[in-house]
Amino acid sequence: MLLRHTSKEVMAREGLTINPAKTCQPIGAMYAALGIHGCLPHSHGSQGCCSYHRSTLTRHYKEPVMASTSSFTEGASVFGGQANLLASIETIFSVYDPDVIAVHSTCLSETIGDDLQQITKKAKDDGKIPEGKYVIYASTPSFVGSHITGYANMVTGMAEQFAVSTGEKTDQINIVAGWMEPSDMREIKSLASLMDAKIVLFPDTSDVLDAPQTGKHEFYPKGGVTIDELRSTGDSKCSLALGCMSAEPAAIALDKKCKVPFETLDMPIGLSATDRFIMALSKAAGKPVPASITAERGRVVDVMADMEQYFYGKKVALFGDPDQIMPLTEFLLDLGMKPVHIVSGTPGNRFEKRMKEILERAPYANFKNGAQADMFLLHQWIKNEPVDLLIGNTYGKYIARDEDIPFVRFGFPILDRVGHSYFPSVGYSGAMRLIEKILGVLMDQQDRMALEEKFELVM
Numbered sequence: 507m508l509l510r511h512t513s514k515e516v517m518a519r520e521g522l523t524i525n526p527a528k529t530c531q532p533i534g535a536m537y538a539a540l541g542i543h544g545c546l547p548h549s550h551g552s553q554g555c556c557s558y559h560r561s562t563l564t565r566h567y568k569e570p571v572m573a574s575t576s577s578f579t580e581g582a583s584v585f586g587g588q589a590n591l592l593a594s595i596e597t598i599f600s601v602y603d604p605d606v607i608a609v610h611s612t613c614l615s616e617t618i619g620d621d622l623q624q625i626t627k628k629a630k631d632d633g634k635i636p637e638g639k640y641v642i643y644a645s646t647p648s649f650v651g652s653h654i655t656g657y658a659n660m661v662t663g664m665a666e667q668f669a670v671s672t673g674e675k676t677d678q679i680n681i682v683a684g685w686m687e688p689s690d691m692r693e694i695k696s697l698a699s700l701m702d703a704k705i706v707l708f709p710d711t712s713d714v715l716d717a718p719q720t721g722k723h724e725f726y727p728k729g730g731v732t733i734d735e736l737r738s739t740g741d742s743k744c745s746l747a748l749g750c751m752s753a754e755p756a757a758i759a760l761d762k763k764c765k766v767p768f769e770t771l772d773m774p775i776g777l778s779a780t781d782r783f784i785m786a787l788s789k790a791a792g793k794p795v796p797a798s799i800t801a802e803r804g805r806v807v808d809v810m811a812d813m814e815q816y817f818y819g820k821k822v823a824l825f826g827d828p829d830q831i832m833p834l835t836e837f838l839l840d841l842g843m844k845p846v847h848i849v850s851g852t853p854g855n856r857f858e859k860r861m862k863e864i865l866e867r868a869p870y871a872n873f874k875n876g877a878q879a880d881m882f883l884l885h886q887w888i889k890n891e892p893v894d895l896l897i898g899n900t901y902g903k904y905i906a907r908d909e910d911i912p913f914v915r916f917g918f919p920i921l922d923r924v925g926h927s928y929f930p931s932v933g934y935s936g937a938m939r940l941i942e943k944i945l946g947v948l949m950d951q952q953d954r955m956a957l958e959e960k961f962e963l964v965m
């Protein structure tokens with residue numbers, strides 16, 4: 507019983523978070539920045555922050571994650587980090603030669619009040635940014651929001667600081683990726699290609715954090731959205747933002763700066779959300795849905811119908827990032843399951859509004875987001891109303907073990923399994939994979955608990 511101190515009685519809490527269901531803003535900014543080709547993320551703060559962010563991303567993606575730091579010591583912590591950042595920019599361009607440095611702040615530099623826009627401008631004015639190279643920035647104070655906020659802030663920074671409007675609209679569609687895996691980004695591009703839709707996806711961490719082993723280390727792997735592509739987003743005919751919390755802010759920024767109209771969709775996780783994405787893409791591109799995509803959808807519907815009896819009525823607790831667990835909740839309902847407890851550590855009213863819509867057909871569900879929507883609360887809810895399945899990131903394994911609940915790893919971070927960066931969760935193939943994972947753990951539990959006379963070969 508690793509969590510033996512979790513009490514059943516739920517008491518009101520205001521200032522206290524116990525085992526948060528989120529992590530800090532700069533991790534999101536660093537992940538987003540890796541989705542630009544030739545970009546080196548830069549952490550403006552102490553070395554400790556940067557090490558933590560790099561190690562969390564490295565542990566999740568099982569790939570070396572490169573990033574630099576302003577390396578604050580006592581002097582910068584008291585007098586501000588401008589000198590450190592200016593020196594860093596000069597050193598990074600001369601030693602590591604990136605196309606872009608994407609600077610994000612940390613708790614320390616935000617508390618001091620360092621102004622990244624002003625320091626970046628000074629770097630340019632002082633000639634520290636070589637011709638054809640860029641420094642972008644995002645403010646990511648970790649005492650508010652979560653890694654999702656940091657991701658959204660950096661993606662918004664890409665739109666604000668790169669997009670250019672020439673006045674001539676093109677046939678291109680921007681797809682703003684909410685926080686998803688490299689495998690998911692690859693799947694979105696594949697679906698668009700099958701439909702013959704001309705898109706630019708940003709950010710794009712495929713072929714960066716899932717790069718193949720070639721025997722040769724590439725400091726800047728071949729993947730990532732290019733600067734030219736980012737600049738062209740200002741001329742695109744529209745944007746589709748995949749996630750109201752992690753992607754929509756960038757689409758709004760593009761609309762404001764370059765008059766690119768946008769539509770916000772749920773991340774295409776599960777059958778219904780993927781249907782909406784496919785139809786929106788087809789409409790935006792003016793292309794019909796190809797037979798290959800329709801057939802893929804048909805296979806998902808087939809397995810849902812075949813396995814319905816194993817899903818029906820099963821109670822589920824889930825936690826994680828809002829843009830992922832909103833469509834996942836909808837998918838669980840489509841499967842006939844009962845999502846009863848849902849928490850997300852990321853604050854924001856959009857979660858509550860969208861969850862209320864999704865849970866109209868499940869008025870029994872408990873859901874909460876924000877700082878006090880933590881793993882402790884989720885565990886307390888489970889103790890009061892036990893569930894048949896737990897879905898969430900690696901941190902859920904403690905609850906799953908203590909309560910003996912089948913557990914599907916989903917979301918960020920996953921530190922103790924592989925596969926998430928290689929197999930998508932989005933699209934119809936993602937829906938199929940989720941079905942397989944959920945069914946697998948439910949049937950394993952059924953086998954484990956079955957009496958000898960009920961132990962079946964065929965299920």
Ligand code: SF4
Pocket residue numbers: 530531532551554555558612613614648649
């Ligand atoms: S919470 Fe703040 S101090 Fe801690 S690692 Fe994140 S940015 Fe650094």
